[in-house]
Amino acid sequence: ATEAEEKDLVIIGGGVAGYVAAIKAGQAGLKVACIEKRGALGGTCLNVGCIPSKSLLNNSHLYHTILHDTKNRGIEVGDVKLNLQQMMKAKETSVSGLTKGIEFLFKKNNVEYIKGTGAFADEHTVAVNLIDGGETSVRGKNIIIATGSEATPFPGLTIDEKRVVTSTGAIALKEVPKKMVVIGGGIIGLEMGSVWSRLGAEVTVVEFLGQIGGPGMDTEISKMTQKILQKQGMKFKLNTKVTKGDDSGDTIKISVEAAKGGKEETVSFSALVAQAYQLTYSQLDADVVLVAIGRRPYTAGLGVENIGLETDERGRLVIDQEYRTKHPHIRVIGDCTFGPMLAHKAEEEAVAAVEFITKNYGHVNYNAIPSVMYTHPEVAWVGQTEAEVKNSGVKYNVGSFPFSANSRAKTNLDTEGIVKFIADAETDRILGIHIVGPNAGEMIAEGTLALEYGASSEDVARTSHAHPTLAEAFKEAAMATHAKAIHY
Ligand code: FAD
Ligand code: NAD
Numbered sequence: 445a446t447e448a449e450e451k452d453l454v455i456i457g458g459g460v461a462g463y464v465a466a467i468k469a470g471q472a473g474l475k476v477a478c479i480e481k482r483g484a485l486g487g488t489c490l491n492v493g494c495i496p497s498k499s500l501l502n503n504s505h506l507y508h509t510i511l512h513d514t515k516n517r518g519i520e521v522g523d524v525k526l527n528l529q530q531m532m533k534a535k536e537t538s539v540s541g542l543t544k545g546i547e548f549l550f551k552k553n554n555v556e557y558i559k560g561t562g563a564f565a566d567e568h569t570v571a572v573n574l575i576d577g578g579e580t581s582v583r584g585k586n587i588i589i590a591t592g593s594e595a596t597p598f599p600g601l602t603i604d605e606k607r608v609v610t611s612t613g614a615i616a617l618k619e620v621p622k623k624m625v626v627i628g629g630g631i632i633g634l635e636m637g638s639v640w641s642r643l644g645a646e647v648t649v650v651e652f653l654g655q656i657g658g659p660g661m662d663t664e665i666s667k668m669t670q671k672i673l674q675k676q677g678m679k680f681k682l683n684t685k686v687t688k689g690d691d692s693g694d695t696i697k698i699s700v701e702a703a704k705g706g707k708e709e710t711v712s713f714s715a716l717v718a719q720a721y722q723l724t725y726s727q728l729d730a731d732v733v734l735v736a737i738g739r740r741p742y743t744a745g746l747g748v749e750n751i752g753l754e755t756d757e758r759g760r761l762v763i764d765q766e767y768r769t770k771h772p773h774i775r776v777i778g779d780c781t782f783g784p785m786l787a788h789k790a791e792e793e794a795v796a797a798v799e800f801i802t803k804n805y806g807h808v809n810y811n812a813i814p815s816v817m818y819t820h821p822e823v824a825w826v827g828q829t830e831a832e833v834k835n836s837g838v839k840y841n842v843g844s845f846p847f848s849a850n851s852r853a854k855t856n857l858d859t860e861g862i863v864k865f866i867a868d869a870e871t872d873r874i875l876g877i878h879i880v881g882p883n884a885g886e887m888i889a890e891g892t893l894a895l896e897y898g899a900s901s902e903d904v905a906r907t908s909h910a911h912p913t914l915a916e917a918f919k920e921a922a923m924a925t926h927a928k929a930i931h932y
Pocket of ligand 1: 482487489561562590632
Protein backbone atom coordinates (compact mmCIF):
# COMPACT_ATOMS: atom_id res chain seq x y z
CA ALA A 445 0.00 0.00 0.00
CA THR A 446 1.15 3.52 -0.63
CA GLU A 447 1.33 5.83 2.38
CA ALA A 448 -2.11 6.13 4.00
CA GLU A 449 -3.94 5.03 0.87
CA GLU A 450 -7.68 4.83 1.54
CA LYS A 451 -9.55 1.57 1.06
CA ASP A 452 -13.26 0.80 1.35
CA LEU A 453 -12.32 -1.97 3.77
CA VAL A 454 -9.17 -2.83 5.72
CA ILE A 455 -9.05 -6.22 7.42
CA ILE A 456 -6.57 -6.97 10.21
CA GLY A 457 -5.87 -10.71 10.30
CA GLY A 458 -5.80 -13.19 7.41
CA GLY A 459 -7.31 -16.20 9.24
CA VAL A 460 -10.60 -17.78 8.21
CA ALA A 461 -12.56 -14.76 9.45
CA GLY A 462 -10.28 -12.23 7.75
CA TYR A 463 -9.59 -13.96 4.46
CA VAL A 464 -13.25 -14.89 3.86
CA ALA A 465 -14.28 -11.29 4.57
CA ALA A 466 -11.60 -10.10 2.14
CA ILE A 467 -12.76 -12.37 -0.68
CA LYS A 468 -16.43 -11.56 -0.07
CA ALA A 469 -15.65 -7.81 -0.11
CA GLY A 470 -13.54 -8.20 -3.26
CA GLN A 471 -16.42 -10.01 -4.94
CA ALA A 472 -18.71 -7.11 -4.03
CA GLY A 473 -16.32 -4.70 -5.80
CA LEU A 474 -14.92 -3.03 -2.66
CA LYS A 475 -11.32 -1.79 -2.59
CA VAL A 476 -9.98 -4.08 0.11
CA ALA A 477 -6.69 -4.80 1.87
CA CYS A 478 -5.97 -7.65 4.28
CA ILE A 479 -3.07 -7.38 6.73
CA GLU A 480 -1.53 -10.64 8.00
CA LYS A 481 1.59 -10.98 10.12
CA ARG A 482 2.44 -14.69 10.04
CA GLY A 483 3.69 -14.71 6.44
CA ALA A 484 0.94 -17.08 5.29
CA LEU A 485 -2.81 -16.74 4.93
CA GLY A 486 -5.39 -19.00 6.60
CA GLY A 487 -4.61 -18.16 10.23
CA THR A 488 -4.63 -20.70 13.03
CA CYS A 489 -7.02 -23.00 11.20
CA LEU A 490 -4.99 -23.63 8.06
CA ASN A 491 -1.49 -23.24 9.46
CA VAL A 492 -1.55 -24.81 12.94
CA GLY A 493 -5.16 -25.84 13.64
CA CYS A 494 -7.98 -27.55 11.75
CA ILE A 495 -6.00 -28.63 8.70
CA PRO A 496 -2.71 -30.01 10.07
CA SER A 497 -4.55 -31.71 12.96
CA LYS A 498 -6.97 -33.41 10.55
CA SER A 499 -4.10 -34.58 8.36
CA LEU A 500 -2.47 -36.22 11.41
CA LEU A 501 -5.81 -37.59 12.64
CA ASN A 502 -6.52 -39.20 9.28
CA ASN A 503 -3.08 -40.71 8.77
CA SER A 504 -2.66 -41.87 12.37
CA HIS A 505 -6.08 -43.55 12.10
CA LEU A 506 -4.95 -45.35 8.95
CA TYR A 507 -1.75 -46.47 10.67
CA HIS A 508 -3.66 -47.68 13.73
CA THR A 509 -6.19 -49.53 11.56
CA ILE A 510 -3.45 -51.25 9.56
CA LEU A 511 -1.72 -52.26 12.80
CA HIS A 512 -4.77 -53.54 14.64
CA ASP A 513 -7.75 -54.03 12.38
CA THR A 514 -6.83 -55.84 9.17
CA LYS A 515 -6.74 -59.59 9.91
CA ASN A 516 -10.48 -59.94 10.49
CA ARG A 517 -11.03 -58.10 7.20
CA GLY A 518 -9.02 -60.69 5.30
CA ILE A 519 -6.00 -58.47 4.77
CA GLU A 520 -2.60 -59.80 5.78
CA VAL A 521 0.08 -57.15 6.04
CA GLY A 522 3.79 -57.50 6.65
CA ASP A 523 5.94 -55.24 8.75
CA VAL A 524 4.17 -51.97 9.45
CA LYS A 525 6.44 -49.07 10.29
CA LEU A 526 5.77 -45.51 11.22
CA ASN A 527 7.67 -42.88 9.26
CA LEU A 528 6.79 -39.84 11.35
CA GLN A 529 8.87 -37.49 9.22
CA GLN A 530 6.90 -38.47 6.13
CA MET A 531 3.59 -38.18 8.02
CA MET A 532 4.58 -34.63 8.95
CA LYS A 533 5.54 -33.92 5.32
CA ALA A 534 2.12 -35.08 4.14
CA LYS A 535 0.61 -32.67 6.67
CA GLU A 536 2.79 -29.80 5.42
CA THR A 537 1.82 -30.51 1.80
CA SER A 538 -1.87 -30.19 2.68
CA VAL A 539 -1.25 -26.96 4.60
CA SER A 540 0.89 -25.23 1.98
CA GLY A 541 -1.45 -26.19 -0.86
CA LEU A 542 -4.38 -24.60 0.95
CA THR A 543 -2.63 -21.43 2.15
CA LYS A 544 -1.25 -20.77 -1.36
CA GLY A 545 -4.76 -21.39 -2.70
CA ILE A 546 -5.98 -18.43 -0.68
CA GLU A 547 -3.26 -16.18 -2.08
CA PHE A 548 -4.55 -17.14 -5.52
CA LEU A 549 -8.14 -16.32 -4.48
CA PHE A 550 -6.94 -12.92 -3.19
CA LYS A 551 -5.46 -12.13 -6.61
CA LYS A 552 -8.57 -13.36 -8.37
CA ASN A 553 -10.78 -11.09 -6.26
CA ASN A 554 -8.49 -8.02 -6.28
CA VAL A 555 -7.64 -8.20 -2.58
CA GLU A 556 -4.42 -6.45 -1.61
CA TYR A 557 -2.39 -8.69 0.72
CA ILE A 558 -0.20 -6.71 3.12
CA LYS A 559 2.36 -8.85 4.95
CA GLY A 560 2.92 -7.30 8.33
CA THR A 561 1.58 -6.49 11.79
CA GLY A 562 -1.22 -3.97 11.96
CA ALA A 563 -1.91 -1.55 14.82
CA PHE A 564 -4.43 1.26 15.12
CA ALA A 565 -2.87 4.70 14.65
CA ASP A 566 -6.30 6.29 14.79
CA GLU A 567 -9.90 5.23 14.21
CA HIS A 568 -9.47 5.06 10.43
CA THR A 569 -5.74 4.38 10.07
CA VAL A 570 -3.83 1.13 10.56
CA ALA A 571 -0.05 1.39 10.80
CA VAL A 572 1.70 -1.70 9.45
CA ASN A 573 5.09 -3.00 10.51
CA LEU A 574 6.05 -4.92 7.37
CA ILE A 575 7.53 -8.42 7.61
CA ASP A 576 10.20 -7.54 5.05
CA GLY A 577 11.18 -4.42 6.95
CA GLY A 578 9.85 -0.90 6.87
CA GLU A 579 6.48 0.50 7.66
CA THR A 580 3.39 1.64 5.85
CA SER A 581 -0.09 2.67 6.77
CA VAL A 582 -3.47 2.18 5.25
CA ARG A 583 -6.74 4.03 5.85
CA GLY A 584 -10.08 2.28 5.82
CA LYS A 585 -13.58 3.70 5.45
CA ASN A 586 -14.45 0.42 7.16
CA ILE A 587 -12.17 -1.79 9.25
CA ILE A 588 -12.68 -5.41 10.31
CA ILE A 589 -10.66 -6.83 13.21
CA ALA A 590 -10.12 -10.58 12.79
CA THR A 591 -7.02 -11.23 14.88
CA GLY A 592 -8.15 -14.60 16.25
CA SER A 593 -7.05 -16.38 19.39
CA GLU A 594 -4.12 -18.06 21.14
CA ALA A 595 -3.73 -21.00 23.53
CA THR A 596 -4.43 -20.17 27.18
CA PRO A 597 -1.19 -20.82 29.09
CA PHE A 598 -1.08 -22.96 32.23
CA PRO A 599 0.36 -20.98 35.15
CA GLY A 600 3.67 -22.42 36.30
CA LEU A 601 4.47 -24.35 33.12
CA THR A 602 6.61 -22.67 30.49
CA ILE A 603 5.55 -23.53 26.98
CA ASP A 604 8.61 -24.43 24.87
CA GLU A 605 6.56 -26.20 22.13
CA LYS A 606 8.91 -29.20 22.43
CA ARG A 607 8.26 -30.81 25.84
CA VAL A 608 5.56 -28.54 27.18
CA VAL A 609 3.41 -27.89 24.15
CA THR A 610 0.19 -26.27 23.02
CA SER A 611 -1.55 -27.73 19.97
CA THR A 612 1.08 -25.93 17.85
CA GLY A 613 3.87 -28.08 19.29
CA ALA A 614 1.63 -31.16 19.42
CA ILE A 615 1.19 -31.15 15.62
CA ALA A 616 4.96 -31.02 15.11
CA LEU A 617 6.59 -33.42 17.61
CA LYS A 618 9.79 -34.95 16.23
CA GLU A 619 9.23 -38.33 17.88
CA VAL A 620 6.42 -40.26 19.54
CA PRO A 621 6.54 -39.56 23.29
CA LYS A 622 6.48 -42.56 25.62
CA LYS A 623 4.20 -40.80 28.06
CA MET A 624 2.05 -37.82 27.30
CA VAL A 625 -0.09 -35.95 29.81
CA VAL A 626 -2.84 -33.80 28.37
CA ILE A 627 -4.15 -31.00 30.59
CA GLY A 628 -7.75 -30.43 29.49
CA GLY A 629 -10.09 -33.04 28.01
CA GLY A 630 -11.71 -30.68 25.50
CA ILE A 631 -11.62 -30.98 21.72
CA ILE A 632 -7.90 -30.25 21.31
CA GLY A 633 -6.94 -32.61 24.13
CA LEU A 634 -8.95 -35.48 22.69
CA GLU A 635 -8.02 -34.94 19.04
CA MET A 636 -4.28 -34.52 19.66
CA GLY A 637 -4.34 -37.12 22.44
CA SER A 638 -5.86 -39.56 19.92
CA VAL A 639 -3.15 -38.86 17.35
CA TRP A 640 -0.26 -39.63 19.72
CA SER A 641 -2.05 -42.52 21.40
CA ARG A 642 -2.56 -44.17 17.99
CA LEU A 643 1.09 -43.62 17.15
CA GLY A 644 2.14 -45.40 20.35
CA ALA A 645 2.23 -42.91 23.24
CA GLU A 646 0.68 -43.70 26.61
CA VAL A 647 -1.73 -40.79 26.91
CA THR A 648 -3.37 -39.63 30.15
CA VAL A 649 -5.95 -36.85 29.94
CA VAL A 650 -6.56 -34.79 33.09
CA GLU A 651 -9.90 -32.99 33.03
CA PHE A 652 -11.25 -30.60 35.63
CA LEU A 653 -14.92 -31.36 34.92
CA GLY A 654 -16.80 -34.63 35.36
CA GLN A 655 -17.00 -35.24 31.62
CA ILE A 656 -14.81 -34.99 28.54
CA GLY A 657 -15.44 -33.11 25.30
CA GLY A 658 -15.51 -29.56 26.61
CA PRO A 659 -18.56 -27.40 27.02
CA GLY A 660 -21.40 -28.34 24.68
CA MET A 661 -21.02 -32.09 24.36
CA ASP A 662 -24.16 -33.97 25.45
CA THR A 663 -23.46 -35.95 28.64
CA GLU A 664 -24.70 -39.31 27.30
CA ILE A 665 -22.59 -38.89 24.16
CA SER A 666 -19.59 -37.78 26.21
CA LYS A 667 -19.75 -40.89 28.44
CA MET A 668 -20.06 -43.15 25.40
CA THR A 669 -17.13 -41.40 23.71
CA GLN A 670 -14.98 -41.75 26.80
CA LYS A 671 -15.59 -45.52 26.90
CA ILE A 672 -14.68 -45.85 23.23
CA LEU A 673 -11.47 -43.81 23.64
CA GLN A 674 -10.56 -45.83 26.74
CA LYS A 675 -10.88 -49.03 24.71
CA GLN A 676 -8.43 -47.47 22.26
CA GLY A 677 -5.95 -47.06 25.12
CA MET A 678 -6.39 -43.48 26.34
CA LYS A 679 -6.56 -42.94 30.10
CA PHE A 680 -8.70 -40.34 31.81
CA LYS A 681 -8.60 -38.59 35.16
CA LEU A 682 -11.85 -36.66 35.48
CA ASN A 683 -12.87 -34.26 38.27
CA THR A 684 -9.17 -33.70 38.62
CA LYS A 685 -7.16 -30.55 38.48
CA VAL A 686 -3.51 -30.04 37.79
CA THR A 687 -2.04 -28.06 40.66
CA LYS A 688 1.48 -27.64 39.39
CA GLY A 689 4.00 -28.86 36.88
CA ASP A 690 7.74 -29.25 37.26
CA ASP A 691 9.68 -29.44 34.00
CA SER A 692 13.16 -29.05 35.48
CA GLY A 693 14.09 -32.76 35.21
CA ASP A 694 14.30 -35.33 32.41
CA THR A 695 10.65 -36.17 32.86
CA ILE A 696 8.01 -33.56 33.57
CA LYS A 697 6.20 -34.05 36.86
CA ILE A 698 2.58 -33.06 36.98
CA SER A 699 0.82 -32.86 40.36
CA VAL A 700 -2.91 -33.42 40.36
CA GLU A 701 -5.63 -33.47 42.98
CA ALA A 702 -9.33 -34.25 43.08
CA ALA A 703 -11.19 -31.16 41.94
CA LYS A 704 -13.98 -31.52 44.52
CA GLY A 705 -11.64 -32.08 47.50
CA GLY A 706 -9.43 -29.24 46.37
CA LYS A 707 -12.31 -26.81 46.33
CA GLU A 708 -13.29 -27.65 49.90
CA GLU A 709 -9.78 -27.23 51.29
CA THR A 710 -9.58 -25.49 54.73
CA VAL A 711 -13.13 -24.21 54.60
CA SER A 712 -14.62 -25.88 57.67
CA PHE A 713 -14.16 -28.88 59.92
CA SER A 714 -16.63 -30.95 57.90
CA ALA A 715 -14.85 -29.87 54.77
CA LEU A 716 -11.59 -31.00 56.30
CA VAL A 717 -13.11 -34.40 57.04
CA ALA A 718 -14.49 -34.56 53.52
CA GLN A 719 -11.09 -33.56 52.25
CA ALA A 720 -9.42 -36.35 54.19
CA TYR A 721 -11.68 -38.86 52.43
CA GLN A 722 -11.90 -37.32 48.98
CA LEU A 723 -8.56 -35.72 48.32
CA THR A 724 -6.26 -37.86 46.29
CA TYR A 725 -3.00 -36.18 45.54
CA SER A 726 -0.92 -37.89 42.93
CA GLN A 727 1.81 -37.25 40.48
CA LEU A 728 2.02 -38.08 36.80
CA ASP A 729 5.26 -38.34 34.85
CA ALA A 730 5.43 -37.31 31.23
CA ASP A 731 7.89 -36.82 28.38
CA VAL A 732 5.52 -34.36 26.79
CA VAL A 733 2.74 -32.30 28.35
CA LEU A 734 0.03 -30.85 26.15
CA VAL A 735 -1.67 -27.79 27.59
CA ALA A 736 -5.18 -27.73 26.12
CA ILE A 737 -7.31 -25.78 28.58
CA GLY A 738 -8.95 -23.49 26.05
CA ARG A 739 -8.03 -20.53 23.87
CA ARG A 740 -8.28 -16.81 24.52
CA PRO A 741 -8.80 -13.85 22.19
CA TYR A 742 -5.64 -12.41 20.70
CA THR A 743 -5.42 -8.63 20.43
CA ALA A 744 -1.85 -8.02 21.65
CA GLY A 745 -0.12 -5.09 19.97
CA LEU A 746 -3.22 -4.11 18.03
CA GLY A 747 -3.54 -0.84 19.89
CA VAL A 748 -7.27 -1.16 20.56
CA GLU A 749 -6.70 0.97 23.63
CA ASN A 750 -5.51 3.81 21.34
CA ILE A 751 -9.04 4.10 20.02
CA GLY A 752 -10.93 3.15 23.19
CA LEU A 753 -12.35 -0.23 22.13
CA GLU A 754 -13.80 -2.33 24.96
CA THR A 755 -13.00 -5.91 25.87
CA ASP A 756 -14.99 -8.06 28.31
CA GLU A 757 -13.60 -9.99 31.31
CA ARG A 758 -12.40 -12.76 28.96
CA GLY A 759 -10.59 -10.37 26.64
CA ARG A 760 -13.22 -10.56 23.88
CA LEU A 761 -13.76 -7.39 21.87
CA VAL A 762 -17.25 -6.08 22.60
CA ILE A 763 -19.60 -5.73 19.63
CA ASP A 764 -23.30 -5.31 18.86
CA GLN A 765 -25.46 -7.63 16.74
CA GLU A 766 -24.07 -6.15 13.54
CA TYR A 767 -20.47 -6.85 14.70
CA ARG A 768 -19.90 -3.09 15.31
CA THR A 769 -17.68 -1.74 18.04
CA LYS A 770 -18.43 1.63 19.59
CA HIS A 771 -16.93 3.06 16.39
CA PRO A 772 -19.59 1.80 13.96
CA HIS A 773 -17.18 1.56 11.00
CA ILE A 774 -14.96 -0.89 12.98
CA ARG A 775 -16.33 -4.43 13.17
CA VAL A 776 -15.00 -7.58 14.86
CA ILE A 777 -15.48 -11.22 13.79
CA GLY A 778 -14.14 -14.70 14.56
CA ASP A 779 -12.27 -15.99 17.61
CA CYS A 780 -11.40 -12.56 19.03
CA THR A 781 -15.02 -11.82 19.86
CA PHE A 782 -18.07 -13.68 21.28
CA GLY A 783 -19.31 -17.15 20.32
CA PRO A 784 -17.78 -20.57 19.73
CA MET A 785 -14.19 -20.57 18.51
CA LEU A 786 -14.84 -22.45 15.28
CA ALA A 787 -13.64 -21.84 11.75
CA HIS A 788 -17.08 -22.20 10.15
CA LYS A 789 -18.56 -19.75 12.70
CA ALA A 790 -15.81 -17.26 11.75
CA GLU A 791 -16.63 -17.82 8.07
CA GLU A 792 -20.36 -17.14 8.55
CA GLU A 793 -19.59 -13.95 10.46
CA ALA A 794 -17.20 -12.79 7.75
CA VAL A 795 -19.90 -13.02 5.10
CA ALA A 796 -22.50 -11.38 7.34
CA ALA A 797 -20.17 -8.52 8.38
CA VAL A 798 -19.36 -7.68 4.75
CA GLU A 799 -23.05 -7.86 3.87
CA PHE A 800 -23.78 -5.37 6.66
CA ILE A 801 -21.26 -3.05 5.00
CA THR A 802 -22.44 -3.52 1.42
CA LYS A 803 -26.19 -4.15 1.85
CA ASN A 804 -27.03 -3.13 5.40
CA TYR A 805 -28.19 -6.58 6.39
CA GLY A 806 -26.55 -9.87 7.28
CA HIS A 807 -27.46 -12.98 9.22
CA VAL A 808 -25.91 -15.81 11.22
CA ASN A 809 -28.08 -18.39 12.98
CA TYR A 810 -26.08 -19.10 16.13
CA ASN A 811 -28.54 -21.87 17.07
CA ALA A 812 -27.46 -23.90 14.08
CA ILE A 813 -23.65 -23.95 14.21
CA PRO A 814 -22.45 -27.57 14.18
CA SER A 815 -19.56 -28.88 16.29
CA VAL A 816 -17.40 -31.81 15.25
CA MET A 817 -14.65 -33.66 17.07
CA TYR A 818 -12.54 -35.58 14.57
CA THR A 819 -11.57 -38.58 16.70
CA HIS A 820 -12.52 -42.05 15.55
CA PRO A 821 -15.39 -42.44 15.72
CA GLU A 822 -16.22 -38.78 15.19
CA VAL A 823 -18.49 -36.89 17.55
CA ALA A 824 -20.80 -34.24 16.13
CA TRP A 825 -23.70 -32.18 17.36
CA VAL A 826 -25.92 -29.22 16.61
CA GLY A 827 -28.52 -27.42 18.73
CA GLN A 828 -29.18 -27.99 22.42
CA THR A 829 -27.93 -30.80 24.66
CA GLU A 830 -30.45 -32.85 26.62
CA ALA A 831 -29.41 -31.06 29.84
CA GLU A 832 -30.02 -27.67 28.22
CA VAL A 833 -33.47 -28.70 26.99
CA LYS A 834 -34.34 -30.13 30.42
CA ASN A 835 -33.22 -26.90 32.12
CA SER A 836 -35.30 -24.82 29.73
CA GLY A 837 -38.43 -26.58 31.02
CA VAL A 838 -39.61 -27.62 27.54
CA LYS A 839 -41.19 -31.10 27.34
CA TYR A 840 -39.21 -33.20 24.92
CA ASN A 841 -38.84 -36.59 23.27
CA VAL A 842 -35.55 -38.39 22.71
CA GLY A 843 -35.02 -40.91 19.93
CA SER A 844 -31.81 -42.76 19.30
CA PHE A 845 -30.45 -45.42 16.99
CA PRO A 846 -27.23 -47.42 17.39
CA PHE A 847 -24.78 -47.89 14.54
CA SER A 848 -24.61 -51.57 15.59
CA ALA A 849 -28.05 -51.93 13.96
CA ASN A 850 -27.06 -50.08 10.76
CA SER A 851 -26.25 -52.26 7.74
CA ARG A 852 -23.45 -50.10 6.33
CA ALA A 853 -21.71 -49.77 9.71
CA LYS A 854 -21.91 -53.56 9.96
CA THR A 855 -20.37 -54.10 6.51
CA ASN A 856 -17.62 -51.63 7.47
CA LEU A 857 -17.01 -53.43 10.80
CA ASP A 858 -17.29 -49.98 12.37
CA THR A 859 -20.36 -50.09 14.58
CA GLU A 860 -19.63 -48.06 17.71
CA GLY A 861 -21.86 -45.13 18.55
CA ILE A 862 -25.39 -43.76 18.23
CA VAL A 863 -27.45 -41.00 16.67
CA LYS A 864 -29.62 -39.15 19.19
CA PHE A 865 -32.43 -36.71 18.40
CA ILE A 866 -34.12 -34.37 20.88
CA ALA A 867 -37.44 -32.88 19.73
CA ASP A 868 -40.15 -30.74 21.30
CA ALA A 869 -42.80 -33.15 22.66
CA GLU A 870 -45.68 -30.92 21.53
CA THR A 871 -44.57 -29.68 18.13
CA ASP A 872 -41.93 -32.36 17.27
CA ARG A 873 -39.59 -29.54 16.17
CA ILE A 874 -35.96 -30.73 16.39
CA LEU A 875 -34.08 -29.06 19.27
CA GLY A 876 -30.77 -30.91 19.14
CA ILE A 877 -28.97 -33.73 17.35
CA HIS A 878 -25.98 -35.56 18.85
CA ILE A 879 -23.93 -38.23 17.13
CA VAL A 880 -20.97 -40.37 18.05
CA GLY A 881 -20.17 -42.71 15.23
CA PRO A 882 -18.45 -43.20 11.90
CA ASN A 883 -18.79 -40.19 9.60
CA ALA A 884 -20.65 -38.17 12.25
CA GLY A 885 -18.91 -35.00 11.03
CA GLU A 886 -20.41 -35.30 7.55
CA MET A 887 -23.76 -36.53 8.83
CA ILE A 888 -24.28 -33.49 11.07
CA ALA A 889 -24.65 -31.31 7.95
CA GLU A 890 -28.06 -32.91 7.43
CA GLY A 891 -28.94 -32.20 11.06
CA THR A 892 -27.83 -28.57 10.72
CA LEU A 893 -29.97 -28.14 7.61
CA ALA A 894 -32.94 -29.68 9.44
CA LEU A 895 -32.49 -27.26 12.33
CA GLU A 896 -32.02 -24.28 10.01
CA TYR A 897 -35.27 -25.14 8.21
CA GLY A 898 -37.12 -25.72 11.49
CA ALA A 899 -37.79 -29.37 10.60
CA SER A 900 -39.64 -31.84 12.80
CA SER A 901 -38.21 -35.30 13.51
CA GLU A 902 -41.04 -36.65 11.36
CA ASP A 903 -39.85 -34.51 8.40
CA VAL A 904 -36.47 -36.26 8.57
CA ALA A 905 -38.04 -39.67 9.21
CA ARG A 906 -40.20 -39.36 6.07
CA THR A 907 -37.25 -38.37 3.86
CA SER A 908 -35.80 -41.22 1.80
CA HIS A 909 -32.18 -42.04 2.66
CA ALA A 910 -30.11 -44.25 0.34
CA HIS A 911 -29.49 -47.85 1.34
CA PRO A 912 -27.03 -49.03 2.58
CA THR A 913 -25.62 -45.85 4.08
CA LEU A 914 -24.63 -44.70 7.56
CA ALA A 915 -27.13 -41.88 7.07
CA GLU A 916 -29.93 -44.40 7.51
CA ALA A 917 -29.01 -44.45 11.20
CA PHE A 918 -29.80 -40.72 11.17
CA LYS A 919 -33.22 -41.33 9.60
CA GLU A 920 -34.00 -44.16 12.01
CA ALA A 921 -33.10 -42.04 15.05
CA ALA A 922 -35.61 -39.46 13.73
CA MET A 923 -38.18 -42.28 13.36
CA ALA A 924 -37.50 -43.34 16.95
CA THR A 925 -38.18 -39.78 18.14
CA HIS A 926 -41.79 -39.39 17.01
CA ALA A 927 -42.65 -43.08 16.44
CA LYS A 928 -40.50 -46.21 16.22
CA ALA A 929 -37.38 -47.23 14.32
CA ILE A 930 -37.76 -50.19 11.98
CA HIS A 931 -34.43 -51.91 12.50
CA TYR A 932 -34.06 -51.64 16.28
P1 FAD B 1 -7.21 -17.04 13.41
O1 FAD B 1 -7.34 -18.23 12.55
O2 FAD B 1 -6.48 -17.18 14.69
O3 FAD B 1 -6.55 -15.92 12.50
C1 FAD B 1 -6.13 -14.68 12.98
C2 FAD B 1 -4.94 -14.22 12.19
O4 FAD B 1 -4.69 -12.86 12.50
C3 FAD B 1 -3.66 -14.98 12.49
O5 FAD B 1 -3.14 -15.56 11.33
C4 FAD B 1 -2.73 -13.94 13.09
O6 FAD B 1 -1.38 -14.11 12.67
C5 FAD B 1 -3.30 -12.65 12.51
N1 FAD B 1 -3.05 -11.46 13.32
C6 FAD B 1 -3.24 -11.31 14.66
N2 FAD B 1 -2.93 -10.06 15.05
C7 FAD B 1 -2.53 -9.41 13.94
C8 FAD B 1 -2.09 -8.09 13.70
N3 FAD B 1 -2.01 -7.17 14.66
N4 FAD B 1 -1.72 -7.75 12.43
C9 FAD B 1 -1.79 -8.67 11.44
N5 FAD B 1 -2.21 -9.92 11.61
C10 FAD B 1 -2.58 -10.29 12.84
N6 FAD B 1 -12.16 -25.05 14.17
C11 FAD B 1 -13.03 -25.78 13.42
O7 FAD B 1 -14.07 -25.26 13.05
N7 FAD B 1 -12.74 -27.06 13.05
C12 FAD B 1 -11.60 -27.68 13.44
O8 FAD B 1 -11.38 -28.84 13.08
C13 FAD B 1 -10.68 -26.96 14.23
N8 FAD B 1 -9.53 -27.53 14.62
C14 FAD B 1 -8.65 -26.80 15.37
C15 FAD B 1 -7.48 -27.43 15.78
C16 FAD B 1 -6.57 -26.73 16.55
C17 FAD B 1 -5.31 -27.42 16.97
C18 FAD B 1 -6.82 -25.37 16.89
C19 FAD B 1 -5.83 -24.58 17.70
C20 FAD B 1 -7.98 -24.75 16.49
C21 FAD B 1 -8.91 -25.47 15.73
N9 FAD B 1 -10.12 -24.89 15.32
C22 FAD B 1 -11.01 -25.62 14.58
C23 FAD B 1 -10.46 -23.50 15.64
C24 FAD B 1 -10.16 -22.57 14.45
O9 FAD B 1 -8.80 -22.70 14.11
C25 FAD B 1 -10.48 -21.12 14.79
O10 FAD B 1 -11.81 -21.02 15.22
C26 FAD B 1 -10.29 -20.23 13.57
O11 FAD B 1 -8.96 -20.28 13.13
C27 FAD B 1 -10.68 -18.78 13.89
O12 FAD B 1 -10.41 -17.96 12.81
P2 FAD B 1 -10.01 -16.42 12.99
O13 FAD B 1 -9.80 -15.90 11.63
O14 FAD B 1 -10.98 -15.76 13.88
O15 FAD B 1 -8.65 -16.45 13.79
P1 NAD C 1 -12.02 -26.51 25.25
O1 NAD C 1 -12.70 -25.35 25.87
O2 NAD C 1 -12.74 -27.31 24.22
O3 NAD C 1 -11.59 -27.55 26.38
C1 NAD C 1 -10.77 -27.20 27.45
C2 NAD C 1 -10.99 -28.22 28.56
O4 NAD C 1 -10.00 -28.03 29.54
C3 NAD C 1 -12.35 -28.09 29.23
O5 NAD C 1 -12.98 -29.35 29.24
C4 NAD C 1 -12.00 -27.60 30.63
O6 NAD C 1 -12.88 -28.06 31.62
C5 NAD C 1 -10.61 -28.17 30.81
N1 NAD C 1 -9.77 -27.44 31.78
C6 NAD C 1 -9.63 -26.10 31.92
N2 NAD C 1 -8.73 -25.83 32.88
C7 NAD C 1 -8.27 -27.02 33.34
C8 NAD C 1 -7.32 -27.41 34.33
N3 NAD C 1 -6.64 -26.51 35.04
N4 NAD C 1 -7.08 -28.73 34.55
C9 NAD C 1 -7.78 -29.66 33.83
N5 NAD C 1 -8.68 -29.35 32.88
C10 NAD C 1 -8.93 -28.05 32.64
O7 NAD C 1 -10.64 -25.94 24.68
P2 NAD C 1 -9.53 -26.60 23.75
O8 NAD C 1 -9.72 -28.06 23.64
O9 NAD C 1 -8.24 -26.06 24.24
O10 NAD C 1 -9.86 -25.96 22.36
C11 NAD C 1 -9.82 -24.53 22.17
C12 NAD C 1 -10.75 -24.09 21.10
O11 NAD C 1 -10.36 -24.57 19.83
C13 NAD C 1 -12.16 -24.56 21.36
O12 NAD C 1 -13.00 -23.44 21.32
C14 NAD C 1 -12.46 -25.48 20.24
O13 NAD C 1 -13.79 -25.33 19.77
C15 NAD C 1 -11.48 -25.10 19.15
N6 NAD C 1 -11.13 -26.33 18.43
C16 NAD C 1 -12.08 -26.91 17.67
C17 NAD C 1 -11.82 -28.10 17.05
C18 NAD C 1 -12.87 -28.74 16.20
O14 NAD C 1 -13.83 -28.07 15.87
N7 NAD C 1 -12.74 -30.00 15.82
C19 NAD C 1 -10.60 -28.72 17.20
C20 NAD C 1 -9.66 -28.12 18.00
C21 NAD C 1 -9.94 -26.90 18.61
